[in-house]
Amino acid sequence: MESGPIVIVGAGQGGLQVAASLRQAGYEGELTLIGNEPGLPYQRPPLSKAYMQDGNPGALKLRAAEFYDKQQIRYLPETSVTAIDRDDGRIATTSGELDFGHLILATGASNLRPPIPGLDRTLDLRTLADADKLRERATGDRRFAVIGGGFIGLEFAAVASKFGLDVVVAEAAPRLMARAVSPQMSELFLKKHRDLGSTVLLGDPVSAIDDRGIALVGGTHLEADEILLAAGVRPNTVLAEAAGLDCANGVTVDAQLLTSDPRISALGDCACFPDSRSGLRIRLESVQAATDHARHIAARLTGKQPDPYNALPWFWSDQADYKLQIAGLAQPDDRAEAVDEHVVFRFDAEDRLTAVETVNNARVHMRTRKLLAGGETVGPDTARDLLS
Amino acid sequence: MVKVTFVAADGSETSVEGEEGASVMQTAVANDVEGIVGECGGSMMCATCHCYVDDAWISKTGERQHDEDDMLEGAASEVRETSRLSCQIKLDQSLDGLVVHLPDEQF
Ligand SMILES: Cc1cc2nc3c(=O)[nH]c(=O)nc-3n(C[C@H](O)[C@H](O)[C@H](O)COP(=O)(O)OP(=O)(O)OC[C@H]3O[C@@H](n4cnc5c(N)ncnc54)[C@H](O)[C@@H]3O)c2cc1C
Ligand code: FES
Numbered sequence: 001m002e003s004g005p006i007v008i009v010g011a012g013q014g015g016l017q018v019a020a021s022l023r024q025a026g027y028e029g030e031l032t033l034i035g036n037e038p039g040l041p042y043q044r045p046p047l048s049k050a051y052m053q054d055g056n057p058g059a060l061k062l063r064a065a066e067f068y069d070k071q072q073i074r075y076l077p078e079t080s081v082t083a084i085d086r087d088d089g090r091i092a093t094t095s096g097e098l099d100f101g102h103l104i105l106a107t108g109a110s111n112l113r114p115p116i117p118g119l120d121r122t123l124d125l126r127t128l129a130d131a132d133k134l135r136e137r138a139t140g141d142r143r144f145a146v147i148g149g150g151f152i153g154l155e156f157a158a159v160a161s162k163f164g165l166d167v168v169v170a171e172a173a174p175r176l177m178a179r180a181v182s183p184q185m186s187e188l189f190l191k192k193h194r195d196l197g198s199t200v201l202l203g204d205p206v207s208a209i210d211d212r213g214i215a216l217v218g219g220t221h222l223e224a225d226e227i228l229l230a231a232g233v234r235p236n237t238v239l240a241e242a243a244g245l246d247c248a249n250g251v252t253v254d255a256q257l258l259t260s261d262p263r264i265s266a267l268g269d270c271a272c273f274p275d276s277r278s279g280l281r282i283r284l285e286s287v288q289a290a291t292d293h294a295r296h297i298a299a300r301l302t303g304k305q306p307d308p309y310n311a312l313p314w315f316w317s318d319q320a321d322y323k324l325q326i327a328g329l330a331q332p333d334d335r336a337e338a339v340d341e342h343v344v345f346r347f348d349a350e351d352r353l354t355a356v357e358t359v360n361n362a363r364v365h366m367r368t369r370k371l372l373a374g375g376e377t378v379g380p381d382t383a384r385d386l387l388s
Numbered sequence: 389m390v391k392v393t394f395v396a397a398d399g400s401e402t403s404v405e406g407e408e409g410a411s412v413m414q415t416a417v418a419n420d421v422e423g424i425v426g427e428c429g430g431s432m433m434c435a436t437c438h439c440y441v442d443d444a445w446i447s448k449t450g451e452r453q454h455d456e457d458d459m460l461e462g463a464a465s466e467v468r469e470t471s472r473l474s475c476q477i478k479l480d481q482s483l484d485g486l487v488v489h490l491p492d493e494q495f
Binding site: 049365 | 410414417418419420427428429430431432433435455457458459461462495
């Protein structure tokens with residue numbers, strides 16, 4: 001059992017969860033949660049979905065204000081951690097120094113800012129403050145250009161077209177959500193967004209942003225009053241790198257989510273961990289990864305000796321009346337087999353099921369989650385049973 | 389406001405006032421009721437907001453949705469006739485006094 005004090009850097013989905021799980025698991029030592037945003041820790045997924053529509057911040061809060069007192073979690077908002085002194089077990093923050101017995105990095109990710117001239121004119125959608133600003137602008141007859149046809153850009157586009165706004169989505173890759181889903185799913189969502197009235201342009205990167213809109217490499221110019229930058233994220237590793245921790249596509253952690261320093265763990269969007277199924281090092285940007293990592297770290301720090309981390313990845317995205325759910329994790333060149341219009345199976349080179357993508361089919365999603373979480377190898381025949 | 393009573397697996401009761409229009413899950417989280425997690429924020433993705441509606445209220449909370457049934461397949465605790473995802477029960481005056489029971493684990 002870690003005798004503490006335990007300090008958590010970053011008060012987002014994973015940071016809050018690890019604090020809650022530590023108390024639940026019986027950790028009684030000092031516990032400090034530090035975040036550089038104002039207010040109480042909140043959830044991000046609704047920012048591009050329900051919150052974009054209803055603007056109700058109360059529904060975003062991860063825990064009530066009383067929770068922090070009751071659980072004796074010292075929460076420091078609007079405080080940035082600026083340096084880690086690993087020799088002395090101490091961190092520097094914008095409001096003073098703090099000792100740690102164990103440190104947990106839960107710093108998340110920031111929007112990727114590609115080198116495009118005029119980028120300072122764009123809006124972001126990463127934080128509550130970003131979402132508020134965007135909501136303010138998403139009114140009237142403003143024309144929106146969205147740079148990036150990934151989850152966040154498309155979720156926003158779906159809401160904006162519902163508001164009756166004119167939306168253009170410019171995606172550099174030849175298909176939508178290309179990193180995360182099969183070509184068949186990309187196609188299904190392309191049709192959906194076009195039916196909703198959005199203009200979607202593929203395979204043509206943005207080359208410049210000017211007062212009138214955006215210009216594409218291919219020569220097209222698109223008129224827009226507001227521009228949302230949703231071209232992906234990069235992990236927040238500045239602190240870890242400055243402290244000399246191993247980093248490569250995030251803070252490098254082992255199967256126990258420990259960094260190259262045994263007194264420091266990392267989780268969620270900022271952590272690059274070994275995937276127990278594929279054997280590859282991966283980084284996931286999802287609520288599932290942040291919370292499952294958090295529970296794993298809490299178990300380890302409270303003296304349970306957990307098996308290597310092996311939680312099954314799952315993910316969802318709501319776009320208009322399409323709920324996309326993904327169970328498992330496919331590699332980009334895994335074979336994709338559309339078993340019906342709204343269900344796609346992914347198989348690796350050895351014909352093992354790696355993931356199932358569904359739209360509005362919670363049954364198949366949930367069954368897949370159970371089946372794959374068991375860790376057995378699932379071939380095409382067993383996979384088909386998921387449909388019955 | 390709508391009164392909701394949560395009965396934990398160990399029998400202890402917590403009564404709170406929820407806003408009309410808010411879900412039972414949101415009401416639990418906003419009032420720091422232990423036993424409801426709501427990891428996906430009400431997107432019907434996580435099944436960590438599973439609850440059992442008290443028999444006396446089952447006719448008022450309505451039926452579970454088709455998808456809800458499917459998501460409950462992934463719930464950590466036993467699923468019963470009265471099982472619901474609490475993020476899918478929206479509060480209105482007709483539910484004033486609602487009693488829900490909480491399972492012993494959510495994941
Ligand atoms: C608009 C949007 C929609 C999303 N939709 C979905 C979805 O539908 N499904 C899904 O699974 N996931 C979704 N995600 C992703 C999900 O929100 C993230 O994967 C999850 O929040 C990651 O948790 P985390 O704890 O790693 O980081 P975060 O929740 O991002 O928290 C990190 C926190 O650390 C703070 N921080 C960073 N550096 C410092 C420092 N030096 N000092 C102090 N504080 C610091 C950051 O400001 C931030 O508040 C969405 C994300 C966004 C932005
Ligand atoms: S909060 Fe996730 S299913 Fe209800």
